[in-house]
Amino acid sequence: MIVYSVLSRKGGVGKSLLVRSLAVQALIEGKRAAILDADPQQTIVSWGKRREAGAPLIVGVGGRTIRDALAEIEGRGGEVVFIDTPPHAEPIINLAAEVADICLLVTGPYPEDLEQVGAVSSIVTALDKASASAIILNKTPAKAHAVTLARSALTTFKSPTCPTTITQLVGHPYASAEGLTVQEREPDSRATKEIAAVWKWINTSVTPSHRPARTPSHRARAAA
Numbered sequence: 001m002i003v004y005s006v007l008s009r010k011g012g013v014g015k016s017l018l019v020r021s022l023a024v025q026a027l028i029e030g031k032r033a034a035i036l037d038a039d040p041q042q043t044i045v046s047w048g049k050r051r052e053a054g055a056p057l058i059v060g061v062g063g064r065t066i067r068d069a070l071a072e073i074e075g076r077g078g079e080v081v082f083i084d085t086p087p088h089a090e091p092i093i094n095l096a097a098e099v100a101d102i103c104l105l106v107t108g109p110y111p112e113d114l115e116q117v118g119a120v121s122s123i124v125t126a127l128d129k130a131s132a133s134a135i136i137l138n139k140t141p142a143k144a145h146a147v148t149l150a151r152s153a154l155t156t157f158k159s160p161t162c163p164t165t166i167t168q169l170v171g172h173p174y175a176s177a178e179g180l181t182v183q184e185r186e187p188d189s190r191a192t193k194e195i196a197a198v199w200k201w202i203n204t205s206v207t208p209s210h211r212p213a214r215t216p217s218h219r220a221r222a223a224a
């Protein structure tokens, strides 16, 4: 199972949006995707209640540790799991970064957003996970100048920045209101293409901090 922790000290930058969008993207691509909602706001749990589709599997932490909740998800067949985390809560950000195979640092494009990236970047770097992490720019404007400035500011950090940004588009909150993601509500939209491109880039350009255990079928093929 690969664990993706979605992190940001700043509130409202789009952690929960990224979690549910990537989980649905993984589902679309045939993976058994799950979400661990580690945020007391329970944004993803609420989204799941608005949702008719039974997947992705959504699990809350409850009174358990994050590791115990992950063990439940693995026991239920999860192949990829996305952890949604709260803002302003360093203990949970630390714990989620610790259990992550890949850390995704979400930020908006403006100075007030960018100046908060350093706090999470330091946690990821202290865990020696910078090469297993990436920065995702969300809520970007349609015009490119602010994005160019943001990219330039983000070169300070060891984590690479995804070349595709997620544009601020109303399709995202409209989809959320219906318990969906943009890929399900607007399959041919720009928003959908951006989510698919972000997921593809993460899979091809970010190396998990540990390789998932080889499955019996892999071993059988290797032995043949």
Ligand SMILES: Nc1ncnc2c1ncn2[C@@H]1O[C@H](COP(=O)(O)OP(=O)(O)OP(=O)(O)O)[C@@H](O)[C@H]1O
Pocket: 008, 010, 011, 012, 013, 014, 015, 016, 017, 018, 039, 041, 043, 085, 086, 087, 138, 139, 140, 166, 167, 168, 169, 170, 171, 172, 173, 176
């Ligand atoms: N790219 C986008 N385009 C339009 N709206 C967006 C986009 N990303 C996020 N939003 C909206 O912004 C609001 C905040 O997003 P979200 O809840 O994902 O942020 P968050 O980082 O999880 O917040 P919190 O820190 O409170 O957990 C939501 O209403 C969401 O639908």
Ligand SMILES: [Mg+2]
Pocket: 015, 016, 017, 039, 043, 084, 085, 086
């Ligand atoms: Mg959230």
